[in-house]
Amino acid sequence: MYRFLLTPRWWGINVFMLLSIPFCIFMGSWQLGRFEDRVQDHRTATEQVADAQREAPRPLKDMLPVTKATSGKLVTASGRYGRQLLVPGRELDGRQGFYVLALLRTASGEALPVVRGWLPGNAGTARVPAPPAGEVTVTGALQASETPGDNGVSAQGGLPAGQTAAISAASLVNLVPYDVYDAWVTLSKGDAGMKAVPAAAPPDSGLDLKAFQNLGYTAEWFAFVGFVIFMWFRLLRREVESVRDAELGLVTDEQPVAVDAAVK
Numbered sequence: 001m002y003r004f005l006l007t008p009r010w011w012g013i014n015v016f017m018l019l020s021i022p023f024c025i026f027m028g029s030w031q032l033g034r035f036e037d038r039v040q041d042h043r044t045a046t047e048q049v050a051d052a053q054r055e056a057p058r059p060l061k062d063m064l065p066v067t068k069a070t071s072g073k074l075v076t077a078s079g080r081y082g083r084q085l086l087v088p089g090r091e092l093d094g095r096q097g098f099y100v101l102a103l104l105r106t107a108s109g110e111a112l113p114v115v116r117g118w119l120p121g122n123a124g125t126a127r128v129p130a131p132p133a134g135e136v137t138v139t140g141a142l143q144a145s146e147t148p149g150d151n152g153v154s155a156q157g158g159l160p161a162g163q164t165a166a167i168s169a170a171s172l173v174n175l176v177p178y179d180v181y182d183a184w185v186t187l188s189k190g191d192a193g194m195k196a197v198p199a200a201a202p203p204d205s206g207l208d209l210k211a212f213q214n215l216g217y218t219a220e221w222f223a224f225v226g227f228v229i230f231m232w233f234r235l236l237r238r239e240v241e242s243v244r245d246a247e248l249g250l251v252t253d254e255q256p257v258a259v260d261a262a263v264k
Contacts, residue, residue, distance in 0.1 A: 004239055017232050021225055028221030031214045038211040057139050060112065066144040066183045072199045075142045075185060077114075079106040081131035083176055086163045087115075088123035092195060098123035100194060101167060101184075102131040103176060104138060111176060113167055113184035114138055117194025123163060129192035140185035141199035145169055 004010055057074035064070075087099035097120040103111040119126055145168035164171050169182040190196040 004243065010239075013232065013235065017228055020228050024221045024225045024228070028218050028225070031218040031221060035211055035214040035218065038214065042211075060106075060142075060181075060185075063142055064181070064183060066142055070142055071144055073142050074139060074188065076137060076139050077104060077106055077112050077185065078135065078137045079104040079112070080135060081105070081114075081133075082111060082178075084128070084131055084162075085172075085175065086123040086126075086128065087165070087167060088159070088163055089165075090118065090197075092118045092197065095120050097121055098126070099167070099197060100128055100191075101164070103172070103180070104136070105178070110179045110181050111172075112181045113172060114140065115167070115184065115186040115197050116192070117187065117190035118197050119194055124160060129194070131191075138185065138187060140187040143167075143184050143186060143200060145182050145184065 005014070055074060057076045060075045060077040063073055063075050082103045082105045084100065084102045087101050090097060090099050097118050099118055100116045102114050102116055104114050105111050116129075116131065119128065146166040147168070159165060164175060167184045169180045172180045186197040186199055188196065
């Protein structure tokens, strides 16, 4: 009854199944490994941010450019505050509000974006404390420039004057007449009664959409293994039923179909 398994057609089906199952298992395991790596990166980055708050601050110039190793580290910088901007649509402790961002003009001529703190409410109607006048020295956690559309950063345009959606050199350089560092700092203590913004983990080290895409792909590859096995057994069952029907004489010859070849 199972001699049909030796036919070329079934040889092809069997070879396809024997090759596809280990391939799907390999790909599923690889995607699962990628997800586990991202989980470990997230855990390491979270611990790094916490440990950085206990370290002595270092000069800004010694910690640039921002990398995964320097992100979240405490830095110090001196200068005079210049223009102040608001960053709307930022959530903190489950409440909606905005960041107060001031540009610190340093001796190098470049400006360092400094998040002085967070305030609840609408950025368009809020009363914001002015930055301190004169020479100041700030201490805060170093952060990489944000990318609009990633990690909850808004990508909207057309904001009112005095507002920016993302804290990045690419965005700010169009709003001020001087160069801007490709980094920013969030103060360790909120300025003028504002709430301090906690440092974020380095980019590409969190449980973001990419991480859960890896987990979703893992499920898809392992589900495909079950689908391949299910289809193989279904084809086998149909073939066995056909052989049994033929042995019992239940399969009849197909009746020829009459074709009217008359030409009107």
